[in-house]
Amino acid sequence: MSSPLITIVDTERVPEAAAATIEEILRDAVRRRGRASLALAGGRTPQPVYRRLAELPVPWERVSLYFGDERAVPPDDPRSNFRMVRETLLDRLPSPPEAVHRMEAERGDRDRAAEDYAVLLPEKLDLLLLGIGEDGHTASLFPGSPALGERARRVVPALAPTPPHRLTITPPVIAQARETLVIAIGAPKSAPLRCALAEAGDEHVCPARLARSGRWFLDREAAGGL
């Protein structure tokens, strides 16, 4: 497995550094294949990255947007990853992409919602953005989750340590992505990063290891323990 590509910068430079690389990867995908597929991370960390990304000349008309996970809440709920992306990225674009595929995690039948989303996903995402939780989770793949053993289904319902529960992509989707990019900011992420980036480790204990061979954008506080 290839080594992680780690970029460590001052906290205030992370959004610019990560957004520039995202733009570069998307442009390369469009050059090679005519379109680009981008799956977005949720949570707080990516928000300034998305605001910066909205300022860059990304060919959004050629980008299809997906989500790596979603909470089981309506799209206008403050906890919704879709709402966060709408506010920090989509609403800031002069012409947002037409192909925005929201995960309908609020549906009563989350198994069916997972299946319906899985068929929308491309075989290989050009770029998958991920975060890392203080427990080492990524997307909504939490330590000890049965979803970590999933090899057939590409999207599954997931129980979070505290509700709302989720829909999440599974390990095969992470493995098949052409590029993964993990963003982590702040001292609370230093311990899970040590676990995720160590030479050896267990993905069931530290699910973010699933993205170990990808790109990592860290501030100095998060990288402190490396």
Ligand code: 6PG
């Ligand atoms: C979510 C995310 C999740 C997130 C981590 C880190 O739905 O919350 O997909 O995997 O990336 O929990 O969250 P923060 O960026 O808020 O620390």
